[in-house]
Amino acid sequence: MPARDPRDGSRAAAMPDPGLCGACDHARVIETRTGSRFHLCRLSAVDPSFPRYPRLPVLRCRGYLPPA
Numbered sequence: 001m002p003a004r005d006p007r008d009g010s011r012a013a014a015m016p017d018p019g020l021c022g023a024c025d026h027a028r029v030i031e032t033r034t035g036s037r038f039h040l041c042r043l044s045a046v047d048p049s050f051p052r053y054p055r056l057p058v059l060r061c062r063g064y065l066p067p068a
Contacts, residue, residue, distance in 0.1 A: 019057030025065040 021027040021039040028040045043063045044052040050063055 017057045019059050020061050020064045021054060021056065021058045023066060024061070024063075025067050026063060 018027070018039050021041070024041075026042045028042060030038045030040050032038075038053050039056065041050050041052060041054055041063070043050040047063075054061075
């Protein structure tokens with residue numbers, strides 16, 4: 001169950017800081033029906049050395065590409 005935001009009483013999904021994935025052109029946020037969110041690295045489809053769902057936060061990545 002999502003955590004409650006103590007500031008306004010609403011439920012907010014706990015989303016860790018994604019680091020570089022939050023601003024990478026190769027990243028895509030996947031949300032499940034239950035509200036879980038994951039960062040998919042699309043480089044993993046063409047290069048198996050990149051994890052499909054990297055452990056967050058990503059602080060260094062040789063495949064990082066700023067958005068165009």
